[in-house]
Amino acid sequence: MSSRESAGFQLRLRYAVLIGVGFVMLYPLLWMIGGAFRPNHEIFNSIGFIPREPTFEGFTKGWRTSTEYTFATYLLNTFAIIVPKVIVTVISSVLVAFGFARFNVPGKRLLFALLIATILLPKSVLLVPQYLMFREFGWLDTFLPLYVPSAFATEGFFVFMIIQFMRTLPAEMEEAAVMDGCNSFQVLTHVVVPVILPAIISVALFQFMWSMNDFLSPLIYLSSVEKYPVALALKLSIDVTEATSWNQILAMSTIALAPSLILFFAAQKYFVEGITVGSVKG
Amino acid sequence: MIYGGRASGLLYLSPYLVGLAVFTLFPFVASLLLSFSDYRLQDALSAAQLVGFENYAAIVHDRTFGKSLVVTLVYVFVTVPLKLAFALFIAFVLNFRLRGINAFRTAYYLPSILGGSVAIAVVWRYVFAGDGLINQALAVLSANPVNWLGEPAYAMVSIVLLRLWQFGSAMVIFLAGLQGIPADLYEAARLDGASHWQVFRRITVPLLTPVIFFNFIMQVIQAFQEFNGPYVITGGGPLKSTYLLPLMIYEEAFKYFEVGYASALSWCLFVLVAVFTALAFRSSKHWVFYAQERGEGGQ
Numbered sequence: 001m002s003s004r005e006s007a008g009f010q011l012r013l014r015y016a017v018l019i020g021v022g023f024v025m026l027y028p029l030l031w032m033i034g035g036a037f038r039p040n041h042e043i044f045n046s047i048g049f050i051p052r053e054p055t056f057e058g059f060t061k062g063w064r065t066s067t068e069y070t071f072a073t074y075l076l077n078t079f080a081i082i083v084p085k086v087i088v089t090v091i092s093s094v095l096v097a098f099g100f101a102r103f104n105v106p107g108k109r110l111l112f113a114l115l116i117a118t119i120l121l122p123k124s125v126l127l128v129p130q131y132l133m134f135r136e137f138g139w140l141d142t143f144l145p146l147y148v149p150s151a152f153a154t155e156g157f158f159v160f161m162i163i164q165f166m167r168t169l170p171a172e173m174e175e176a177a178v179m180d181g182c183n184s185f186q187v188l189t190h191v192v193v194p195v196i197l198p199a200i201i202s203v204a205l206f207q208f209m210w211s212m213n214d215f216l217s218p219l220i221y222l223s224s225v226e227k228y229p230v231a232l233a234l235k236l237s238i239d240v241t242e243a244t245s246w247n248q249i250l251a252m253s254t255i256a257l258a259p260s261l262i263l264f265f266a267a268q269k270y271f272v273e274g275i276t277v278g279s280v281k282g
Numbered sequence: 283m284i285y286g287g288r289a290s291g292l293l294y295l296s297p298y299l300v301g302l303a304v305f306t307l308f309p310f311v312a313s314l315l316l317s318f319s320d321y322r323l324q325d326a327l328s329a330a331q332l333v334g335f336e337n338y339a340a341i342v343h344d345r346t347f348g349k350s351l352v353v354t355l356v357y358v359f360v361t362v363p364l365k366l367a368f369a370l371f372i373a374f375v376l377n378f379r380l381r382g383i384n385a386f387r388t389a390y391y392l393p394s395i396l397g398g399s400v401a402i403a404v405v406w407r408y409v410f411a412g413d414g415l416i417n418q419a420l421a422v423l424s425a426n427p428v429n430w431l432g433e434p435a436y437a438m439v440s441i442v443l444l445r446l447w448q449f450g451s452a453m454v455i456f457l458a459g460l461q462g463i464p465a466d467l468y469e470a471a472r473l474d475g476a477s478h479w480q481v482f483r484r485i486t487v488p489l490l491t492p493v494i495f496f497n498f499i500m501q502v503i504q505a506f507q508e509f510n511g512p513y514v515i516t517g518g519g520p521l522k523s524t525y526l527l528p529l530m531i532y533e534e535a536f537k538y539f540e541v542g543y544a545s546a547l548s549w550c551l552f553v554l555v556a557v558f559t560a561l562a563f564r565s566s567k568h569w570v571f572y573a574q575e576r577g578e579g580g581q
Contacts, residue, residue, distance in 0.1 A: 014375050021372060022389040025447065029392075031415055032405045043408075047418040096298040103291025111295065111302075118306055120499070120559055122507050124531045125552045128316065128545055129309035131535075132327065152301025159298070184285045184294075213398035215510050220536055231400040235514060238404055246408060253401035264395050268388055271395065275451055276458035 036251035043246050058247030059255075065233065066240045067225055071252055074233040077143075081218075081229055082211045085147035089207045090200055092153040097162035098188050102174075119156040123216075131220055145221045146214075150207075158203045164277045165199035166192065202274025205267055212260055230256045316545035323539035330542075337546035346522060346530065347547065354527045357438065358505040361445045366497055369449040373456035387457065391450035403444070403514035407431070410440040410515070431516055434523035441511045441524050452497045459493035460486070488571045495570045499562055506555050527551045 027049075034049030036058050042051065063071045099105065100112060134145040153159050169192070177187045193200070215231045222228060228236065234256060237249055264271065285291070292299075317337055321330035341347050372390060376383055396402055409415040410430035417427040430436045463486065471481050509528045512518050518525035518533075531551065535544035 011380075014378060014380060017375050018372075018380075018386050022386055025393055026389055028402075028405055028409055028415070028447075029396075031409070035408075047415065047422055092297045092301075095294050099291050099294030099298075102285055103288070103294065105288055105291040105295060111298070114302060115298070118302070120503055120555075121306070121310075122503070122528075122548075122551055122555050124507065124528050124548045125313050126306065126309040127531070128535050128541055128548065129312035130305065132312070132541075133309065136327070149301065149305045151297065152305060153298040154301045154305050178285070184287075184290055187285075209395055210398070213396075213400075213510075215400050215513075216532070220532075234400045234404055238407070238514075249404060250408070253404050256401040257396055257399065260396055260399070261392075264392060265388075268391070271391065272387070272454055272458075275454055 032250050032257075033254050036247060036254045038247055040245065040247050043250075055247075058245075058251035061245065062237075062248030062251040062255075065252075066237060067233075069226060071230075071233065071255065073226065074228055074230045075255075077227055078212065078229040078231075081143050081146045082208060084143075085150050085211050086204050086207045088147060088151035089155060089158060090204055092151050093155070093158040093162055093203055094188070094193065094196075094200065096153040097159050097166060098184075098192065100159070101163050101166040102184070115156040115159060118154070119160065127216075127220070134221065140221060141223045141227065142221075143227070146211075146217055155207070158207065161203060161274060161277055162196060162199050165196045169195060198270060198273060199277070201267065202270045202277075205263060205270055206274055208263065209260055212256075313545050313548060316542055317549045319542045319545075321541045323535065323541050333542070337543050340543065341546055341550060346525070347550075349522050350525045350527050350530045351550075353438070353523065353525055354506065357442065357508065357524075357526055358502060360438075361442050361505050362498065362501045364442075365446050365449050365501060366452060366494070368446065369452035369497070370456050370494070372449070373453045373460055376453075376457055377460040387454065391454055394448040394450035397444065397448035398510060400510060400514055403510050406440060406444050406511075407515050432520055434521045437516045437520060437524045440515060441508070444511050444515070445505065445508070452501060455493060455497055456490070459490050463489050491570045492572060495562070495566050499559060502558055502562070503555060506551065506558075527554075 031049045034051055035043045037054045037056070038051040039053055039055050039057065042053065065071055065074075100108065100115075105111070130145070130149075134140060137144075139145050139148075173191055173195070174187050177191045178184075182190065213231070215235070218229050218232050219235075222232065225236070234249070234252060237252065315332075316330070318332055318334060319330045320333045320336070321327075376386060380386075393402075407414075411417075412427065412429065412432075414430075416430065420427055428436055430440050467485050467489075468481060471485055476484070507528055508526050509532065512524045512526050512529050513532070516524040518529050527547065528551070531544050531547045534540045534547060
């Protein structure tokens with residue numbers, strides 16, 4: 001085999017591996033979406049995912065749910081938790097990251113070490129005392145325990161991500177703004193924030209996704225069904241309607257994943273940048 | 283540091299200082315105290331009583347804990363190496379001037395974004411159900427169906443595969459690491475007549491060790507905290523074969539209301555994670571290569 005032939009063979013082999021793995025990776029998602037449009041009796045008859053008799057029955061019945069609320073209630077609840085959570089996460093993370101990146105504060109090394117330590121700390125250690133604390137506050141069965149802690153930069157990963165971005169910025173811009181008479185807060189809002197916008201978008205997107213996926217916190221803090229986010233509603237629906245209505249559950253799973261899917265395809269650049277900044281450039 | 287003023291620095295850090303004290307350090311200490319207490323969830327806080335090491339003594343004799351510990355360690359030490367090896371392998375295949383590299387990266391990364399959700403765990407239940415996707419695929423290959431979620435030996439497979447399916451975030455990090463290796467190092471090695479294997483062994487792997495280390499730590503910590511998968515897909519069963527420690531802690535606290543016992547369990551998990559992280563950091567001095575050391579003739 002000449003070296004050109006062998007290079008061509010190698011290239012084909014790489015493509016074969018990539019396409020094969022990609023197919024296996026995406027198949028469960030295709031199967032979910034296909035199943036959402038199939039009548040129940042069809043879902044388990046074939047390995048394919050394209051519906052033979054497409055139907056919206058899964059969506060219309062699933063949307064009504066087996067509870068007294070429609071799926072719209074659960075979607076609205078989800079956003080009522082996530083929107084404030086993303087906003088307070090971004091604001092607190094930017095402020096704290098600016099403090100770490102640009103100021104000399106006594107004990108900064110220790111504080112930064114604790115920031116990293118909280119990233120590594122298993123959340124189950126804090127779960128029970130936090131629950132008891134929020135119970136004392138009278139916050140059980142409200143959305144407050146789900147987003148108030150984020151207003152205090154409790155997710156160290158996001159602070160760390162923004163610090164890493166800020167470290168790459170040249171000092172000249174900020175120095176010029178200071179010479180022009182800006183105070184540090186004005187520099188932050190007018191000079192730094194516009195430049196680190198990609199990092200801010202990454203933080204917002206990751207927090208959105210992780211909060212969409214969060215299950216344990218709503219599970220322990222919310223008890224009334226009318227306040228359930230999508231994650232709890234889905235778990236409830238498999239407990240109640242397991243055997244009979246697979247297409248409804250697949251349809252509602254598809255809807256539950258739709259916001260994340262749309263955001264991911266619209267902004268995947270930020271996901272890639274966000275996840276690599278802490279690990280590689282650090 | 284172009285801004286003076288320690289006071290304004292503290293002001294910027296103040297949300298973090300409050301959050302650290304109220305939502306992290308205080309619960310952390312409270313958790314330790316609770317682990318030495320007898321306290322049931324429905325009682326007033328004042329009913330908590332210190333009982334010394336009773337909870338820990340009970341843990342030592344708790345067969346469910348023994349089972350859960352073994353299952354958790356098996357889960358972590360099967361999932362993490364497989365996931366990292368697979369992520370690294372795919373990153374190598376992708377790190378080549380291939381057309382469509384971005385499309386592949388997207389396809390592989392997507393499951394990491396969605397995979398932690400309840401929706402995917404629900405889909406997973408159906409994929410591994412008696413007449414689900416996997417068994418239909420086996421039927422096409424004329425293999426016998428497997429009772430994936432009903433057999434203790436197989437239930438763990440479905441949970442592990444759910445995490446392996448999410449190798450994409452580790453892969454994206456590996457890929458960025460690979461792309462950060464300067465091309466002139468490869469060229470120099472080629473000119474010196476190094477083989478593919480020597481290049482891989484002497485250049486790629488050493489320069490990638492910081493990224494391997496980062497991914498390893500993050501994956502170990504994540505794996506020790508796995509909850510959604512076992513809770514939604516198997517409920518910890520059958521016969522506790524997927525009863526990972528976070529699920530046990532949750533059930534002790536919020537199903538059996540044994541807060542003191544649950545807190546002691548959570549401290550066992552914490553110590554376990556801390557020991558593994560500390561060992562990893564200690565060992566990293568021997569195998570992780572940082573660019574700054576190159577001047578000292580690093581190996």
